[in-house]
Amino acid sequence: MTATSDLTEWIEDSRVERDPQGDQLGISNTWVSPGHRYFYMATPKVACSKIKLVLQELEGYEVPPAPLRIHWRDTPGLSFVPSLADLPIHDAVRALTSPDWFRFAFVRNPYARLLSAYTQKVRDLKSPWVGFREAVRRSAGVPTVPGAAPAVVEFPDFVRYIGEQDDGVRDGHWRSQVGTLHVDRIRYDFVGRFESFTEDLTQVLRKLRAPDTLLATVGLVVNATARVPLASVYDQDLADYVYRVFRDDFEAFEYHRNDWTD
Numbered sequence: 001m002t003a004t005s006d007l008t009e010w011i012e013d014s015r016v017e018r019d020p021q022g023d024q025l026g027i028s029n030t031w032v033s034p035g036h037r038y039f040y041m042a043t044p045k046v047a048c049s050k051i052k053l054v055l056q057e058l059e060g061y062e063v064p065p066a067p068l069r070i071h072w073r074d075t076p077g078l079s080f081v082p083s084l085a086d087l088p089i090h091d092a093v094r095a096l097t098s099p100d101w102f103r104f105a106f107v108r109n110p111y112a113r114l115l116s117a118y119t120q121k122v123r124d125l126k127s128p129w130v131g132f133r134e135a136v137r138r139s140a141g142v143p144t145v146p147g148a149a150p151a152v153v154e155f156p157d158f159v160r161y162i163g164e165q166d167d168g169v170r171d172g173h174w175r176s177q178v179g180t181l182h183v184d185r186i187r188y189d190f191v192g193r194f195e196s197f198t199e200d201l202t203q204v205l206r207k208l209r210a211p212d213t214l215l216a217t218v219g220l221v222v223n224a225t226a227r228v229p230l231a232s233v234y235d236q237d238l239a240d241y242v243y244r245v246f247r248d249d250f251e252a253f254e255y256h257r258n259d260w261t262d
Contacts, residue, residue: 031051032092038103040105044180104190107177108194114242121173140154176248202215242260
């Protein structure tokens with residue numbers, strides 16, 4: 001486990017730089033409860049909207065009228081589950097080290113997670129990622145002609161564009177899961193899987209002594225992306241490329257390199 005002094009410096013640095021680069025902690029993705037003594041690190045595109053909303057209710061806080069504002073904790077008049085930035089530094093370190101705290105996260109098949117991020121953030125021309133999409137088009141050699149309507153970014157072009165980026169500078173929606181969760185620094189007590197989400201989140205909430213009324217809502221979906229068979233968008237070459245780029249995720253969380261052939 002990382003020495004306390006190193007953790008202290010790491011957390012303090014993250015409070016200054018909220019947009020993590022390299023090995024910095026994405027502190028806005030941390031959800032902590034001194035009362036229930038849990039630490040949750042959110043992984044984008046792994047049901048994090050649902051998990052945050054459930055934790056908001058577990059703590060007795062009101063859910064934002066626009067539920068996806070839960071990510072920004074910015075609805076006027078509402079309180080939100082704290083992040084590590086909201087705790088005194090010694091309490092923040094305890095959240096990452098003490099056996100009295102329950103640390104958990106969720107992961108997802110890397111092939112499916114990447115497709116979900118692409119579908120919601122990149123393929124949808126109404127999403128605000130205008131500059132990013134154009135960067136992908138230029139990289140693929142198909143920039144938008146002045147005066148013409150922008151074309152949909154193709155999935156293979158998106159994959160190869162982010163594959164050439166260093167993981168530390170990737171957007172959180174397609175940063176590696178090992179990089180997001182900092183498994184080299186944080187020892188998790190439970191890592192749930194998107195593929196068994198209802199069962200795994202129920203297990204977490206029972207550990208936290210959630211009421212039955214909250215447990216009954218676990219199966220209600222939030223911010224869903226339409227399911228597309230992976231084999232309809234991947235071929236062997238593209239799947240092999242994703243496996244090479246995100247190999248650490250496949251190995252750390254025991255996903256198989258052929259998990260795209262559903």
